[in-house]
Amino acid sequence: MAKAIRMSDIAEQLNVSTVTVSKALAGKDGVSEELRLKIQQLAEQMGYQKKSNKPEIAKPGYTIGVVTSQKFIEKGHSFYWTLYERILYHLSQLGHIGILEVIPVQDELDAQLPRLVTEGRVNGIIVMGNFTDEFRNTLALSGMPFVILDAFHAKYLQDSVISDGYYGMYTVVQHLLQMGHRRIAFVGSVDATTSITDRYYGYCRAMREAGLEITDELVIPDRDAQGNVSIPIDMLYQLPTAFACNCDSTAYVLLNQLKDRGVRVPQDVSITGFDNFILSELTVPRITTYAVDVDQMSRDSVKQIVRRIQNPKAAVHRVVVSGSMMLRDSVKRIL
Numbered sequence: 001m002a003k004a005i006r007m008s009d010i011a012e013q014l015n016v017s018t019v020t021v022s023k024a025l026a027g028k029d030g031v032s033e034e035l036r037l038k039i040q041q042l043a044e045q046m047g048y049q050k051k052s053n054k055p056e057i058a059k060p061g062y063t064i065g066v067v068t069s070q071k072f073i074e075k076g077h078s079f080y081w082t083l084y085e086r087i088l089y090h091l092s093q094l095g096h097i098g099i100l101e102v103i104p105v106q107d108e109l110d111a112q113l114p115r116l117v118t119e120g121r122v123n124g125i126i127v128m129g130n131f132t133d134e135f136r137n138t139l140a141l142s143g144m145p146f147v148i149l150d151a152f153h154a155k156y157l158q159d160s161v162i163s164d165g166y167y168g169m170y171t172v173v174q175h176l177l178q179m180g181h182r183r184i185a186f187v188g189s190v191d192a193t194t195s196i197t198d199r200y201y202g203y204c205r206a207m208r209e210a211g212l213e214i215t216d217e218l219v220i221p222d223r224d225a226q227g228n229v230s231i232p233i234d235m236l237y238q239l240p241t242a243f244a245c246n247c248d249s250t251a252y253v254l255l256n257q258l259k260d261r262g263v264r265v266p267q268d269v270s271i272t273g274f275d276n277f278i279l280s281e282l283t284v285p286r287i288t289t290y291a292v293d294v295d296q297m298s299r300d301s302v303k304q305i306v307r308r309i310q311n312p313k314a315a316v317h318r319v320v321v322s323g324s325m326m327l328r329d330s331v332k333r334i335l
Contacts, residue, residue: 005048013042061095064305065122067114069103072129079247079277080128083149086298087126094306098126103135111138124305127151130193145308149301151194152318159308161301161319163292165195165274168323169202172272172290173244175325177210180334181242181270184212187231187254188246189221196246199274203244222250229253233261239269241334248273248280251287255330266332276326285329292323 007021014021016035024031024039025048031039066087072080084100091098099122101114111134116122125139125146136156139146148160176184186203188196200219207214217237222245224230231254245251251273255265265271265285273280276291300319307314 005043005046007048010039010043010046010048013046014038061091061097062123062306062309063121064091064096064098064302065114065116065125066098066100066128067103067116067125068100068128069108069131070105073102079249079275080150082277082294083128083298086295087302090299090302094302096302096306103131108132108135111135113138113142117142117144124309126301126305130195145305145312147301147304147308149297152198153194157316159304159317161297161304161321162195162198163275163297164320164322165198166202166205168274168290168292169199169244169246170206171202171325172274173203173206175288175327176242176244176270176272176331177206179242179270179331181240182210182212183218183238183240184242184244185218185220185240186214186246187220187222187243187250189223190219192223199246222246222253231257233257239263242270242272242331245271245273248275248277248287248289251289251330252279252283255283255287266330270331272331276323280326280328283330287330288328289326290323291326293321297321 007018007025011018011021016039020031020035021039023029024036025043066084068080068084072078088098099116101116103114108131111132114125117125117139123145125144126149127136127139127146128149130151136153140158146158148158150162152160152162173184184207186200188200190197190200204214218240220231220233220236222229222231229250231250233254243251243254245254251271255271258265258269263269271287273287273289274292276289280287280289300321304317304319307317
């Protein structure tokens, strides 16, 4: 390998100082034009490579689309807004950018590709939340690299990142059992999303291990056909001692419904949530919940989509992110 030519090598050949060579090559004063020309010519002949003081320009990063359904964005106060903000942060840390597209409900039903894909504006997609099979299949057939965040479909081989809904809800119900509760209701439309389904089965396992029967009355839907939160507690023949809600938004609505009916929390009934969304700390009382590690989920989804873009034939990765209990004021110990 050829030796790099230094200013001192040029200076030695012309019997001048290195400072003189430096001034000549930089175009500074203090060197005669005749000597400057000699130095420049010799530098060229010897193959001297002038070092640039300018920082290297970073290679352009990827543009990542972040797609979610209109039904998951609740007047600007959605769990998915928090996920999106953390995704943007982790993309920026790696030199990439993100663009959000909210898919109208009808476009999802019609299995229309996101505009970010049809207009060729992105290198890959992070899909936040549960979509119809038809929509997901259309996206897969487009050839666009994508990762599913906060949803999982066992029959499809697709990269995904989910919170540990199964063991998370199992942990929540275990806490209620330890606090003396036995008549515990699950609040969530079980088949609405894969996340709710996972949390329901975690509830079932904890109840089964405790030898407790799960009657139809103890499984309460929390949304209507349009996806709006709606909890039919008026139809309950008897209140449970505790409600295990599939998410904090549902827990928040339920808490207010109970207050309107004169039911006190936790004196008369206990409530737990899931996600550790900001609503859980804004209520009175504050809601005991299971904290999903939003930052880790966002970080993993960014790593997954970059990996899929760079290596389209890589093996499918399914990442499950654990969380932790947040013990607050909405659960009462009973005898």
